[in-house]
Amino acid sequence: MAQVHTRTCHICEANCGILVELEGERVISIKGDPDDVLSRGHVCPKATAISDLQTDPDRLRAPVKRVGGAWVEIGWEQAFAEIGQRFASVRAGGGAGGLYVGNPTAHNYSVGMMVGHLKKALGTRFVWSASTVDQIPHQLVQYWMFGHNALFPVADIDRTETMLIVGGNPMASNGSVWTVPGIRHRIAALQARGGELIVVDPRRTETAELADRHLFIRPGTDPAFLIALLLALDETGTVQPGRLAPMLEGFDEALAALRAFEIAVLAAHCGIAEADIRAVAARLGSGAPAAVYGRMGVSVAEFGTLNHWLIQLLNIATGNLDRVGGAMFTHPAVDVVGMTGAGTQGRFTSRVSGMAEIMSELPVVTMAEEIATPGDGQVRALVTIAGNPVLSCPDGAALDEALETLELMVSVDMYVTETSRHAHYILPPCGPLQKDHYPLFLGAIAVRNYAKYSPPLLPMGADKSDWEIVAGVASAMAMAEGQPAPNIRHPRDTLDHMLKQSPHALTLEQVEQHPHGLDLGELREGRFPERLRTPDKMIRCAPEACIGDLGRFAEVLAEAPAEGLVLIGRRHIRSNNSWLHNSKRLLKGPDRCTLMIHPDDAEARGIGDGAKVTVTSRVGEVTVAAEVTDAVMPGTVSLPHGFGHGRAGVQLSVAREKPGVSLNDLTDRRRFDPLSGNAALNGTPVTVLAA
Numbered sequence: 001m002a003q004v005h006t007r008t009c010h011i012c013e014a015n016c017g018i019l020v021e022l023e024g025e026r027v028i029s030i031k032g033d034p035d036d037v038l039s040r041g042h043v044c045p046k047a048t049a050i051s052d053l054q055t056d057p058d059r060l061r062a063p064v065k066r067v068g069g070a071w072v073e074i075g076w077e078q079a080f081a082e083i084g085q086r087f088a089s090v091r092a093g094g095g096a097g098g099l100y101v102g103n104p105t106a107h108n109y110s111v112g113m114m115v116g117h118l119k120k121a122l123g124t125r126f127v128w129s130a131s132t133v134d135q136i137p138h139q140l141v142q143y144w145m146f147g148h149n150a151l152f153p154v155a156d157i158d159r160t161e162t163m164l165i166v167g168g169n170p171m172a173s174n175g176s177v178w179t180v181p182g183i184r185h186r187i188a189a190l191q192a193r194g195g196e197l198i199v200v201d202p203r204r205t206e207t208a209e210l211a212d213r214h215l216f217i218r219p220g221t222d223p224a225f226l227i228a229l230l231l232a233l234d235e236t237g238t239v240q241p242g243r244l245a246p247m248l249e250g251f252d253e254a255l256a257a258l259r260a261f262e263i264a265v266l267a268a269h270c271g272i273a274e275a276d277i278r279a280v281a282a283r284l285g286s287g288a289p290a291a292v293y294g295r296m297g298v299s300v301a302e303f304g305t306l307n308h309w310l311i312q313l314l315n316i317a318t319g320n321l322d323r324v325g326g327a328m329f330t331h332p333a334v335d336v337v338g339m340t341g342a343g344t345q346g347r348f349t350s351r352v353s354g355m356a357e358i359m360s361e362l363p364v365v366t367m368a369e370e371i372a373t374p375g376d377g378q379v380r381a382l383v384t385i386a387g388n389p390v391l392s393c394p395d396g397a398a399l400d401e402a403l404e405t406l407e408l409m410v411s412v413d414m415y416v417t418e419t420s421r422h423a424h425y426i427l428p429p430c431g432p433l434q435k436d437h438y439p440l441f442l443g444a445i446a447v448r449n450y451a452k453y454s455p456p457l458l459p460m461g462a463d464k465s466d467w468e469i470v471a472g473v474a475s476a477m478a479m480a481e482g483q484p485a486p487n488i489r490h491p492r493d494t495l496d497h498m499l500k501q502s503p504h505a506l507t508l509e510q511v512e513q514h515p516h517g518l519d520l521g522e523l524r525e526g527r528f529p530e531r532l533r534t535p536d537k538m539i540r541c542a543p544e545a546c547i548g549d550l551g552r553f554a555e556v557l558a559e560a561p562a563e564g565l566v567l568i569g570r571r572h573i574r575s576n577n578s579w580l581h582n583s584k585r586l587l588k589g590p591d592r593c594t595l596m597i598h599p600d601d602a603e604a605r606g607i608g609d610g611a612k613v614t615v616t617s618r619v620g621e622v623t624v625a626a627e628v629t630d631a632v633m634p635g636t637v638s639l640p641h642g643f644g645h646g647r648a649g650v651q652l653s654v655a656r657e658k659p660g661v662s663l664n665d666l667t668d669r670r671r672f673d674p675l676s677g678n679a680a681l682n683g684t685p686v687t688v689l690a691a
Contacts, residue, residue, distance in 0.1 A: 001023070002021050002022065002023040002028050003021070003022055003023075004019050004020070004021045004022075005019070005020045005021075005022060005457050006018075006019060006020075006033055006036075006454070006515040006516055007019075007020050007433075007437070007454045007457065008437050008439065008452055008454045009043065009046065009047040009050065010050075010107045010108070010432060010437050011046045011047065011049065011050070011107070011576055011580070012044075012046060012107075012173065012174045012175075012576055013107075013173070013174060013175050013176055013177070013178070013179050013442050013445075014039065014042075014044070014174035014175055014179060014180065014181035014182075015038065015039070015179055015181065015439050015442055015443070015446070015452075016032060016033075016036065016038075016039040016042055016043050016044070016047060016174075016181045016182075017032070017033035017035070017036020017037075017038065017039045017041075017452070017516060017517060018030055018031065018032060018033055018036075018043055018047050018050075019031045019032070019033050020050075020433070020457060022457060022458075025458050025459075027050075027051040027054065027055070027433075030043075030047050030048050030050060030051060031043065032047075033516060035516040036452075036516050036517055037448070037450050037452070037514075037516060037517035037518070037519040038179075038181060038446060038447075038448055038450050038452075038517055039181035039182055040181075040182060040185075041182075042181045042182030042185065044174060044573055045573060045574050045585070045586060046174075046573070046574070046576055046580065046586070048583075048585055048586075049580050049583040049585065049586050050432050050433065052582070052583040052584065052585065052586075053414070053431060053432050053583070054431035054432055054433050054434075054458070055431075056414075056582060056583075057653075058415060058582055058651055058652055058653055058654075059414045059415060059428065059431070060413075060414060060415065060416070060426060060428035061428065061463070062074075062075075062428070062462075063075070063076055063078075063079040063425065063426065063427050063428070064425070064426050064428075065079070065082070065424065065425055066423065066424050066425070071416070071426070076464065076472070079425055079427060080472045080473065080475070080476040081476060082425070083408070083410055083425055083473060083476050083477070084476030084477050084479060084480030085480055086381075086407070086408045086424070087381055087408060087476075087477045087480060087481075088477075088480040088481055089407075090380045090381040090407050090408055091123075091381075091481065093380070093407075094376065095378060095379070095380025095381060095407060096124055096126055096377045096378060096379050096380065096381070097122035097123065097124045097126065097379070097380075097381045097382070097383070097477075098122070098124060098126035098127070098128070098367075098370065098371070098379040098381065098382045098383070099115075099118060099119060099122055099124065099126070099127045099128070099382070099383050099384075099385070100128045100129065100364075100367070100382065100383070100384045100385070100387050100389055101115060101127075101128070101129040101130070101384075101385050101386070101387060102129070102130055102384070102385060102386040102387025102388065102389075102392075103130040103134070103386070103387070103392075103577060104386040104387075104579070105129075105385060105386050106441050106442065107442065108386070108435075108437075108466060108467075109437070109438045109439075109440035109441075109491065109495060110435070110436070110465065110466065110467035110491035110492075111385065111386070111465075111466035111467045111470055112440065112441070113467065113489075113491050113494055114466075114467045114470040114471050114474065114488070114491075115385070115470065117470070117471060117474040117486040117488065118383065118385075118470050118473060118474040118477075120474070120478075120486065121473075121474040121475075121477040121478040121481075121483070121486065122381075122383070122477065123481075124379075125348055125357070125362070126362065126370055126379050127360065127361045127362065128361060128362055128363075128364045128366075128367050128389075129361055129364075129387075130364075130387060130392060131359065131361060132358065132361065132362075132363040132364045132365070132676070132677055132678050132679060133300060133364055133392055133393055133394070133678070133679045133681060134296070134299065134300070134678075135176075135177050135299060136299075136304075136358055136359065136363075136676045136677070136678045137298075137299050137304035137305040137307065137308045137673060137675075137676045137678050138152065138177055138299065138308055139343065139359055140305055140308075140343075140345065140358065140359075140675065140676045141305060141308040141309050141312060141543075141546075143342060143343040143345065143359075144309075144540055144543040144545070144546070145309070145312055145539055145540050145541065145543065146531075146532055146533060146534065146539065146540075147342055147532055147533030147534035147535070147540075148337050148342045148343065148533035149342065149343035149359055150336050150337050150340065150343075150444070151329065151337055151531065151532075151533065152177060152329075152444070152445045153312070153315065153321065153327035153328065153329065154178060154327065154328050154329065154330060154445055154446070154447060154523060155178060155180075155291040155292075155293040155326075155327055155328075155447075156289070156291060156324060156325050156326060156327070156328045156447065156523055157180065157183075157186050157187075157190060157291065157447065158186060158189070158190075158447060158522075159289060159324050159325040159522075160190065160195060160289045160290060160291045160325040160326065161190075161193075161194070161195045161196070161286075161288040161289050161290060161325060162195060162196050162198065162283050162284060162286075162288065162289070162290035162291070163187075163190060163195070163196070163197045163198070163290075163291055163293070164198045164200070164280065164284065164290065164291070164292045164293070165197070165198070165199045165200070165201075165207060165211075165293050165294075165295075166200045166201075166217075166222060166225070166226070166292070166293070166294040166295075166297065166298055166307075166311070167200070167201060167222065167294050167295055167296060167297020167298040167299070167301075167307075168199075168201075168207070168293055168294060168295030168296065168297065169201070169205040169206060169207045169208075169295075169296075169570075169571060170183040170207055170295075171183060171184065171205065171206035171207040171209075171210065171573070172205065172206050172207070172570075172571040172572055172573050173295075173296075173571055174573075176295050176296060177295065177445060178293065178295075178445060178447070179439070179442045179443070179445050179446035179447065180446075180447045183207075184210070186447075187207075187210050191212065196212045196213065196283065197210065197211045197212050197213075198211060198212065198213045198214075198215070198280055198283070199211040199213070199214045199215070200214075200215045200217050200222075200225060200272070201214070201215075201216070201217065201297060202216060202217055202218065202219045202297070202568055202632060202633050202636045202638075203568065203570065203596070203631055203632045203633070203636070203638055204216075204630075204631040204632075205570070206573070213280075215272050215276055215280075216271060216272070216633040217270050217271060217272055217633075218269075218270055218271040218561075218566075218633070218635065218636075219297075219301075219566050219568050219636055219682050219683040220301050220302060220303070220566070220680075220682065220683035221269050221270040221271070222270070222294070222297070222298045222301065222303065222307045223303050223306050223307060223310060223553050224266040224267070224269040224270040224557065225266070225270045225272055225277065226307060226310035226311060226314065227258050227261050227266055227310060228261075228263045228266040228267060228270075228272075228274075228277045228281075229277060229280060229281045229284065229314060230255070230258055230310065230313060230314060230317060231258060231259070231261065231262075231263050231266075232263060232277060232278045232281035232282075232285075233281050233284070233285045233314075233317055233318070234255060234258075234259070235263075236281070236282070236285065238281075238282075238285030238286075238318075239255070239285070239317045239318075240285070240287070240317075240318065240319050241316055241317060241319050242319035242323075243319070243526075244316055244319065244321060244322065244528070244539070247528060247529050247532070247537065247538055247539050248316065248538070248539050248541050249536075249538040249539065249540055249541060249542075250540060250541040250542030251316065251541040251542070253541070253542040253547070254313060254541045254542040254546075254547070255317075257542070257547050257550055258550070260550070260554070261554070261557075263277065263278075265557065266557070269557055269561075271633070284314065284318050284320075285317075285318055287319075288325075289320060289323065289324060289325020289326055290318055290320050290325070290326060291315070291320060291325065291326050291327050292311050292314045292315055292320075292327070293311075293327075294307055294308060294311045296569070296571075296682075297568070297682060298311070299678065300569075300678060300679060300680060300681040300682050301673065301680050301682050301683060302671060302672070302673055302680040302683065303549070303552075303553060303673060304673040304675075304676060304678045304680070305545070305546065305549070305673055305675035305676045305678075306546060306549045306550070306553060306673075306675070309543065309546040312327075313541065315327040316539065316541065321528075321539075322525055322526065322527055322528045322531075323525050324523075324525045326525075328523040328524075328525060328527070329523070329527040329528070329531050330443075330444055330445065330446060330449055330523060331449050331503060331504075331520065331521070331523070331524060331527070332443050332444040332446075332449060332502070333443060333449070333450070333451035333499060333502060333504050333506055333511070333518070333520060334438075334440055334443065334444070334451075334495070334498045334499055334502050335444075335501075335502040335503060336440070336441060336444050337444070337531075337533065338501075338502070338503075339498060339501065339502075342533055343359050344357065344358075344359060344360055345357065345358055345359070346358075350362050350363075350366040350370060351370055351373075351375070351377050351378075352366065352369045352370055352373045353366055353369060355677050356677065358676055358677050362677070363672060363676075363677030363678065363679070364389065364393045364394075364679060365393075365394060365669040365670075365672050365677065365679050366677075367389065367393065367399060367402075368395065368398045368399040368401075368402045368669065369402075371399075371402040371403065371405065371406065372398075372401070372402040372405065379406075380406060380407045380408070381406065381407060381408040381409070381410075382403070382406055382408070382409045382410070383409075383410045383411075383412070383473065384409070384410070384411045384412065384413070384419060384420065384423075385412045385466070385470060386412060386413065386466070387419065388417050388418055388419045388420075388577075388578045388579065389419055390403070390417075390418040390419045390644075390647075390662075390664075391417075391418050391419070391577075391578040391642055391643075391644050391662050391664060392577060392578060392641075392642070392664065393664060393669075393679065394664055394667035394668055394669045394671070394679045394680075394681060395619045395620070395664070395665075395667060395668060395669040396418075396644070396662050396664040396665050396667075397619070397620055397665050398619070398669070400418070400422075400647070403419065403422035404422055406422070406424075408424055409422055409423040409424050409425075410423060410424065410425045410426075410427065410473060411423040411425070411426045411427070412426075412427050412428075412429065412466060412469050412470060412473075413426055413427075413428065414428050414429060414431075415428075415579075415582070415651065415652060416649065416650060416651035416652075417578070417579075417650060417652065418578070418644065418645065418647050418650055418662075421647070421648075421649040421650060421651075427464075427469045427473070429463070429464065429465055429466040429469055430460060430463035430464060430465055431458070431463075433456070433457045433458045434456050434457075434458045434459070434460050434461075434463060434465070435456055435465050435466070436453065436454060436455050436456050436492070437453070437454040438451075438452070438453050438454070438495055439452065440495070440498075447523070448519070448520075448521070448522060448523065449519075449520035449521050449522070449523065450517050450518060450519055450520055451499070451504075451506060451511045451514075451517065451518045451520060452511065452514070452516075452517035452518065453495075453508060453511045453512050455512070467491055471486070471488045474486050475488070492508065495508055496508040496509075499511065504520060506518075545675050546675070549674075549675055552674075562685065564635075564685060564686070564687060565597075565601065565635060565636065565637050565685070565686050565687065565688055566635065566636055566637070566682075566683045566684060566685055566686065567615070567617070567636075567637055567638070567639065567663070567666060567667075567682075567683070567684040567685075567686045568632075568636060568637075568638050568682045568683070569638065569639060569640065569641045569663050569681055569682060570596075570638050570639070570640050570641065571640070571641060572592055572640060574586045574587075574589075574592075575592070575640070575642060576642075577641065577642045578641075578642035578643075578644075579642075581642065581643070581645060581652065581654070581655035581658075582652045582653070582654045582655045583654065584654050587654055587655070587657070587658055591625065591658055591660075592640055592660075593624065593639070593640055593643040593658065593659075593660025593661060594624060594625050594626065594627035594639075594640075595613055595615060595624045595625070595626050595627060595637055595638070595639055595688070596627045596629050596631060596632045596637060596638040596639075597613075597626055597627070597628055597629070597632065597637045597688065598628075598629070598630060598632050598633060598634045598635075598636070599628050599629075599630060600634050601634055601635065601637070601688070602626060602628045605688060605689060605690060606690055607626050607628070607688070607690050608626070608628070609626065609627065609628040610625055610626065610627075611625070611626050611690060611691070612624070612625055612626070612690075612691035613625075613626045613688050613689065613690055613691055614688070614689050614690075614691045615637070615639070615666060615686050615687070615688050616666075616686060616687045616688075616689075617666040617667070617668060617684050617685065617686045618668050618670075618685070619665075619666065619667075619668050619669075620665040620666050621665075621666075622639075622661035622662070622665055622666060623661070623691050624639065624660070624661050626688075637686065637688060639661070639663040639666070640660070640663065641663050641664075642663075643659065643660025643661060643662060643663070644659065644660060644661055644662025644663075644664075644665065645659040645660065646659035646660075646661075663681070664681070666684055666686060667679065667680075667681045667684050668680075668684060671683075671684065
């Protein structure tokens with residue numbers, strides 16, 4: 001007999017509540033849960049892929065070892081023992097270990113609790129993650145301004161009157177660093193109450209299609225637009241921080257530094273009319289609730305940190321930080337901020353290029369060179385957890401080549417991917433319905449305070465969960481080096497302890513009694529100054545590095561605009577980075593890996609819609625079909641992120657039917673934000689020719 005179970009969809013940051021209908025171990029259906037306290041019945045196509053992931057015949061079911069050109073199944077104990085021995089051999093030979101942690105670990109509370117044990121066992125500073133091709137500029141700005149890297153402001157879209165989105169596309173992402181399921185309904189509600197959605201993006205995205213106003217902006221010029229908004233507020237006397245004023249340190253200094261720029265010059269640089277800039281500023285400065293939110297487009301850019309500093313200055317200048325309808329702060333069931341360190345920066349540097357540590361990691365733009373460059377401390381052993389950096393990191397071809405030279409590579413992964421095909425051992429975790437779920441990190445950035453625990457729905461059998469695998473590797477490496485095995489605590493016990501220690505003083509048992517989620521109420525204003533983690537409870541409005549980076553921006557502003565085309569990425573609702581392309585139900589339909597190009601640019605190059613084109617950057621070249629469309633502005637071309645499954649040895653049978661090309665075979669590891677080390681994936685100069 002079929003049974004219906006409540007669960008949270010773990011695939012993206014929206015954390016939608018779902019109803020999973022099972023008959024034995026067979027999935028009958030997956031639907032949205034109308035009683036979920038956060039998502040209220042919303043669900044997107046990605047949720048249906050959970051069944052595909054669970055039953056995928058391409059998914060590995062046991063550890064495999066690379067023997068020559070073949071994969072051979074081995075037992076778990078043999079795998080752990082051999083990995084430990086080979087790691088000790090690498091260390092004895094003077095090689096260093098490294099670790100890459102992929103994006104899905106942020107959606108998996110239990111494996112996240114084990115990563116620290118593995119770092120210690122590896123005994124290395126060579127730790128990389130998806131953070132430095134993603135959100136690290138957010139964290140650095142929050143560390144400087146608010147005193148803690150995880151104090152993420154959350155746009156209160158449900159109560160705002162103006163929502164300004166710069167470089168974000170929540171209609172495709174379901175929110176990113178913003179847990180906001182059902183964004184379409186929330187936008188409709190905003191507009192129904194007389195509010196306005198404004199989207200600034202080089203592409204008319206799915207979100208821009210719903211906006212009251214969409215402004216095209218030249219890729220990489222976001223500081224010009226954001227500074228111009230602040231200057232327009234300053235000129236009209238509508239800078240009004242309100243109750244924040246006594247908490248602001250350096251606010252006048254920041255405004256004084258911005259006054260060195262002129263709105264007309266900034267408008268010309270970013271390609272947005274001065275009148276439009278002033279109109280947006282007037283809307284933000286009206287005194288009504290407003291929220292400014294910036295995401296990937298402003299993060300993966302050469303001025304990523306500067307952009308996020310300016311966004312927070314806008315929220316402060318309009319009195320909308322820590323205000324209902326503005327950028328607010330959660331009161332989460334598990335207070336990650338209260339239980340973790342504030343963050344670090346610059347404690348050490350990378351071996352080859354001397355790039356600074358950021359939040360205990362090195363920027364991923366250093367990864368290939370640390371593996372490929374000989375010398376003391378060269379990375380000769382690497383562990384990857386739920387990551388595919390060959391497709392997600394800049395200059396993927398260089399990293400692809402470097403991985404093949406490792407003496408030991410271990411991938412904790414369900415599949416033989418573009419990255420794990422280089423591994424000597426692949427250790428596959430169980431399917432998604434065999435593990436539990438709690439939104440440890442993402443619940444702390446949700447549009448509503450809540451808690452929800454999802455137990456496993458299917459038995460584990462002989463499989464292992466991700467956390468057990470990572471703990472096993474850490475123990476094997478430590479003991480092979482003559483160190484004691486780490487003291488591993490079951491993640492459920494740790495989660496229960498964290499819930500008890502947080503402000504709501506819950507227990508895991510109490511949370512489990514609410515299968516549709518435990519509603520902890522709307523976000524509350526007035527969280528500052530109590531929530532601030534700066535020593536004196538002040539908001540640092542003029543971080544020295546940001547003030548200094550205005551000089552670098554001024555130099556770019558003074559230069560003549562570069563000729564030619566620049567490349568930006570894009571996302572799609574039926575995809576999630578590189579790891580959902582093996583789902584038939586999500587991949588069906590037209591080919592989505594196309595190069596969007598404006599009709600004027602296509603005509604100038606003799607390119608017709610659907611024609612094959614060659615796209616070339618400093619580091620690589622790909623051939624792809626053109627999609628001629630005015631959805632991108634002139635001078636800009638766009639490729640989707642996460643494709644490129646045609647490499648030899650990849651065992652993803654569905655994805656290989658439509659392999660596409662990798663955006664990151666064109667992006668350049670020499671292009672990064674010097675303040676955060678974050679890769680600048682957007683704005684890559686390219687040439688496009690008919691193939």
